[in-house]
Amino acid sequence: MKIKKVGILYHPMVETTVARTRELKDFLLARGIEVWSCSAWETAQASSLLEGTDLILTSGGDGTLLRAAQVALNHRTPITGINMGNLGFLTEFKADEALERLPELLAGKGWIDERAMLEAEIFTPDSNDKPAVSFYALNDIVLARGAIVKLIQVEAAIDGKPVTTYRADGVILSTATGSTSYALAAGGPVLYPYSTDFLLVPIVPHLTNGYSLVIPPSGVVSLKLITNNQAVLSIDGHINIPVASGTKVTIKISHKKTRFLRLREQNYFFNILEEKLRGKK
Numbered sequence: 001m002k003i004k005k006v007g008i009l010y011h012p013m014v015e016t017t018v019a020r021t022r023e024l025k026d027f028l029l030a031r032g033i034e035v036w037s038c039s040a041w042e043t044a045q046a047s048s049l050l051e052g053t054d055l056i057l058t059s060g061g062d063g064t065l066l067r068a069a070q071v072a073l074n075h076r077t078p079i080t081g082i083n084m085g086n087l088g089f090l091t092e093f094k095a096d097e098a099l100e101r102l103p104e105l106l107a108g109k110g111w112i113d114e115r116a117m118l119e120a121e122i123f124t125p126d127s128n129d130k131p132a133v134s135f136y137a138l139n140d141i142v143l144a145r146g147a148i149v150k151l152i153q154v155e156a157a158i159d160g161k162p163v164t165t166y167r168a169d170g171v172i173l174s175t176a177t178g179s180t181s182y183a184l185a186a187g188g189p190v191l192y193p194y195s196t197d198f199l200l201v202p203i204v205p206h207l208t209n210g211y212s213l214v215i216p217p218s219g220v221v222s223l224k225l226i227t228n229n230q231a232v233l234s235i236d237g238h239i240n241i242p243v244a245s246g247t248k249v250t251i252k253i254s255h256k257k258t259r260f261l262r263l264r265e266q267n268y269f270f271n272i273l274e275e276k277l278r279g280k281k
Helices: 015-029 043-048 062-071 095-106 268-277
Strands: 005-010 034-039 055-060 079-083 111-123 133-137 140-145 152-158 161-168 170-174 198-203 213-215 220-226 231-235 239-243 248-262
Touching: 005 015, 005 062, 015 034, 015 055, 015 095, 034 043, 043 062, 055 062, 062 079, 079 095, 111 140, 111 231, 133 140, 133 231, 140 152, 140 248, 152 170, 161 170, 161 198
Parallel strands: 005 034, 005 055, 055 079, 079 248
Antiparallel strands: 111 133, 111 248, 140 170, 140 231, 152 161, 152 220, 170 198, 198 213, 220 248, 231 239
16 A cells, blocks of 8 residues: 555654654655644544544654554554654654655555454443443553552452452553553563453452453453542553542453554564563664
């Protein structure tokens, strides 16, 4: 597919990403490519610009790319990330190689790396078993304590069957993509990136089951929050919703996907795993 229209989503609070966005726009316009740009923090505005866009470029780190996944949610527009941050696990290009490699993408080269997403439905205590709202996550969904440093209790069930009640700082539901992020820091395993399994990982559990669970793609996890204090439901780390005791959340693999356009070899994941986890850019 030859690319005719490109959108650029950038981190608005880092000057280098804003400057790189200007460079990218000039580079693309000089080659006859239609271009728009927008802060990755302005999801609604970016979504309104997406019609007819063949590719989204991100200028920032993995957090910027996660926001781009929300923008592209209903359009299947592929994303290519340019790493202006620290880790760049999901990004494709280093900052200094983007302009050199972009012509290959514009000429129709590359392959689609499709990743599973999670879907969460929230049921408030007064919702009468009707979901109040739904969210989608590329990395993870976290139900955790708020600002007060006290454990919460989370009743967990899988496919309607009780598993345990966690007494912990919270629990993480992670995709394979997110398995190298917060879930890994909490002691979870690393999943192959194209897996549609997902993880249930407790955060600092106390006198309760501390092991992680790998959930099959057909599984549905139900969580019920029990706490005297406010807790938070976090979607990919940037959508954060206060939740009260009695709130229920169901999480499953979504039919929606995030699509990356890549040039690197298709076995790249294990080649970069160790260097990225050691903090190399």
